[in-house]
Amino acid sequence: MTINVGVIGVGMIGQDHIRRLTHVLSGARVSAVTDVDIDRAKSVATGLPAAKALQTGAELVTDSEVDAVVVASWGPTHEEYVLACIEAGKQVFCEKPLATTREACERIVDAEVAAGKRLVMVGFMRRYDDGYLAMKETIESGGIGTPLMFHSAHRNPAVPPHYVNDMIINDTCVHDVDVARWLLDDEIVAARVLVPRHSSLAGDHLTDPIMFVFETARGALVDVEASVNIQYGYDIRGEVVGERGTVALADSNRAVLRSDRRWSGGVPEDWRERFLRAYDVELQEWIDAAAAGRSTGPSSWDGYAATVVCDAGVAAMNNGGERVVLSLREQPDLYKPTAGAGPTVE
Amino acid sequence: MTINVGVIGVGMIGQDHIRRLTHVLSGARVSAVTDVDIDRAKSVATGLPAAKALQTGAELVTDSEVDAVVVASWGPTHEEYVLACIEAGKQVFCEKPLATTREACERIVDAEVAAGKRLVMVGFMRRYDDGYLAMKETIESGGIGTPLMFHSAHRNPAVPPHYVNDMIINDTCVHDVDVARWLLDDEIVAARVLVPRHSSLAGDHLTDPIMFVFETARGALVDVEASVNIQYGYDIRGEVVGERGTVALADSNRAVLRSDRRWSGGVPEDWRERFLRAYDVELQEWIDAAAAGRSTGPSSWDGYAATVVCDAGVAAMNNGGERVVLSLREQPDLYKPTAGAGPTVE
């Protein structure tokens, strides 16, 4: 029952998924790896019990010893590999973004629809976080009434030098976009970006912080504070406001210290620490589904929708706060909600 | 050292201040009352140790047994009474709003400037709340770096039948406007209102909830969620986001109950419960200042600024999210910050 997984891209994220597949999760082994840097791929393969390094992603996807594929390469290459997996009829776990343009995402959706079955899962790991799952559960149980607003905050202590301006939308807020769509069970139809005073701790080339505001088809309003140089920690906040109550992520906390005139708890250092467990749960669910020949989790449609919303966000970022209307193509039946469409919420 | 206070308007708020002056606070006695309903004024006076009922506010303000005045009458009458107090050279505590139009506020400012001394304190009680004082203290100590955003939420379980649409700005958000100006020590220069889906629990004539967004002169962005029919309680939330940290109101809590699979704490029922203590501290500070011939607390300028911002908010409420620019007149020297301009923050 162990599936053979090929991994495309063995940079930081790819190696982390390889570690997970090899040492943490059940039911999978890494059988092949590839990378734009073939020497790096060879080096990684050498350290694994039973993996070979292949020259190209295309070769890996069609390899007979690869049952399913993890795509963790550079974003612009995702389309090619995901399409190849669909053509090969193999389940693929693709790190976000699904693809970097709306058109590329549509080509993936088209191919998957033509294939007649879901083969793609996109790596929106927040859907597997205990806190968001508890929020979803509360909303769906009717505990707060109809949701009307979602306040989200996405705070990074700092960003690396290669972080360019659009990334605050495409790499940072994209997670808030997906989790908003999922929590509210609704599509986004318009977006704005409001820009406060620039943080003196952010590079001059960055618009930081921002407030990314969007509206859903049923009229919920979502505001996302993105502060990517806030120093104090990696802090993800969220509260959905309903007609008769609200539900919010709790403070991350393991233990409460009392010392030096304060009681206090820790804030995570980075997304790895904060979402460590969600990544594990996410990939295990994918393995289990792939082994059973099922699809699960965030779909190509979710990847497509997130990309379209982020495109609107980037367009809105420098227009002085104007509302940007966006629209999605009609949703294929393949992506209509079914029991297997997301993590089970008990 | 006991000062004689005349109270104009003995409705719910007026009677609550009379109770406070008579039974809770130190250094004041109610010597005269008046009301548009003179019988009600007489009835209230009868229940007090040493108060007379007078026919008009004008009469009360000039009465020789009145050292200082509390104005708690209907908003549109505030201008007349406050101006009369300034003319009489008597300290006046005026419930918000200072006056209902920008022009009326300006006339008060002009009169006070002409009088050459501050005589007016406006009843923005949040500045005396322990939670907001701790936030202010933290910000001013540099604990979060330069403030960039302020997220505020103002939630009422329900509103009374006479609550009309503009009141969500003029009566509800006005407190968030004042506390934002005070916390950020900055003036507001533009406003927008974003309107999500209507709460089915709010009357059809109300725009509820709203997100009132405004910008300060130094570029801080403030978002205020106002939800005035949210059922679950009276809940005031606030978080100021700085360059290197944030500071937020804590959950109101006195005791934590563990029962029935939950740990939980209480949410206040209404603003009286939530700000009970702030009202006491506020009015005691005014009494002490009046007895000492000093002025204190939120000034006519603060009342004027709040009214101008709320005017912009009302204009913005139905314009589809457009930004409304606003401007204040030049600030007279009388209102420039001095040691006595607000509650002391240690």
Add this chain to the structure above:
Amino acid sequence: MTINVGVIGVGMIGQDHIRRLTHVLSGARVSAVTDVDIDRAKSVATGLPAAKALQTGAELVTDSEVDAVVVASWGPTHEEYVLACIEAGKQVFCEKPLATTREACERIVDAEVAAGKRLVMVGFMRRYDDGYLAMKETIESGGIGTPLMFHSAHRNPAVPPHYVNDMIINDTCVHDVDVARWLLDDEIVAARVLVPRHSSLAGDHLTDPIMFVFETARGALVDVEASVNIQYGYDIRGEVVGERGTVALADSNRAVLRSDRRWSGGVPEDWRERFLRAYDVELQEWIDAAAAGRSTGPSSWDGYAATVVCDAGVAAMNNGGERVVLSLREQPDLYKPTAGAGPTVE
């Protein structure tokens, strides 16, 4: 309706009550003061609007310009002054302890019973704290079922040089004793002291920390951790465990700071900060009751019971953990529960 209050003892606590009576509370004025240091009494009187300094407590109690008395002198003198007040038929607010020996307390109880009315209130201010009131309210509403245990912690950052060993029971835990009796509505019948490792930050002459354990007549078990040199702050914790739930004091908090990888809230510096509001509420209730000729709050019986329990605690402190049985005399009818016997819990 303003009552004239005489204050015996103008040290730190006495001066704090004078400040409260003069500048914070309603319905009282300080008309006379006395002190073992008569010059200090004169100096304090000079700073007050209408107070005279008297040579002795006896003189003060019988002075015609004194309606009611606050006793804030050294513990061993309390008996004499309280008895004098009872003889004069004047209401007296006596700081804890009521008296320093069981026999002295009994003489006070006898005198009050002979007088046929309650005249004494003992300064156990915790009964007026919002947190404890909420706990009491929850217990009495049946929210946790029958109470079975009470875990209490009493932590001081440090103690002054004059703090001798018995004070950890008589001055520190005495508050936990009273609040346990009040929360559980029960008398204490046996006590033990368990002694862990000595804190290296406590003086060698002190037994610190200790765990003071006692049992009530109905079988509830109370454990009090007293740590009086714990450095980090003044922290009072309490949780009552019932048959189907628990209720605990919440963390003191006004605002939550996020900075430097922590979210945190403040711990009070000392008992003044922690119980500031409770002291105000307590003394206002006494003034109101005294003005109305009623008695209120913790009674002589409560003072007597606390002293008897502390005597047992001191005896138990060095006996290696043996159980010390204690017994109270029969409770006079005067102290049987009535509507006016404590702070009203709504």
Add this chain to the structure above:
Amino acid sequence: MTINVGVIGVGMIGQDHIRRLTHVLSGARVSAVTDVDIDRAKSVATGLPAAKALQTGAELVTDSEVDAVVVASWGPTHEEYVLACIEAGKQVFCEKPLATTREACERIVDAEVAAGKRLVMVGFMRRYDDGYLAMKETIESGGIGTPLMFHSAHRNPAVPPHYVNDMIINDTCVHDVDVARWLLDDEIVAARVLVPRHSSLAGDHLTDPIMFVFETARGALVDVEASVNIQYGYDIRGEVVGERGTVALADSNRAVLRSDRRWSGGVPEDWRERFLRAYDVELQEWIDAAAAGRSTGPSSWDGYAATVVCDAGVAAMNNGGERVVLSLREQPDLYKPTAGAGPTVE
């Protein structure tokens, strides 16, 4: 690198470990099972990919297709199986208790010492819980100074009909005993049990709740409240009090709900929910160590010490609160602290 694990005992716990080994964790497969009910063993084996059912534990331990053993049978059988594993030189994960008598534990220790290497890990899963790990980390970093006390509470909503009186010590408090030894890095030398009023919701045959108090060699005092019919949930509390601060388990919480005048979070339903993750981490660590030929985690010595302390606790439970002194044999060098002796705390 996959190890073959044999499981002895396929009741509730055994089946849960089988699920974990098969579907959750990495690096192990279940190759053989046995049970006192051989039909149940056969039924379980049938549902697994590659497991056989064996007639006896002895057969399973020596089976050539079994690399390592999980013992999850009835407590009194543990000694036999653990000794067999030691004799066979195979790593064994034994659910608590290591054995049901002090003498049996000593025989295991003797055998392991004679074997010259650690082969036994005892299932004290709390050492793998995030909360306790954070507490340990804080203590070891010096964040609270020398630990002086540990307050623990162990609350179960209810217990099953077969739960007899000694189980509140042997099955419930045994976890608090182990975690106290681990957190404080100290041995226990004396114990007492204080018994409050009986909960009317507990069976008459049970002593519930109790306060189990014990002392460590270095003088720390530990108090464990065990309330095993408290209805409201499964709630594990803990706070270590040091010389200059304290560290406590945080409230379990995933999301905070605001509704119906309360903010609230969930309390777990049972130990499975509360320690789900700790069980996973614990067993993965054992698999990894077993695969590498290393031992890890709580040792036979820890199992022995816990049994000796629980024996003293049972003896103390009905002696009216007397102190029971206990002593351990000299600790063999094999169990002296080394880098591999417990979960790594970073």
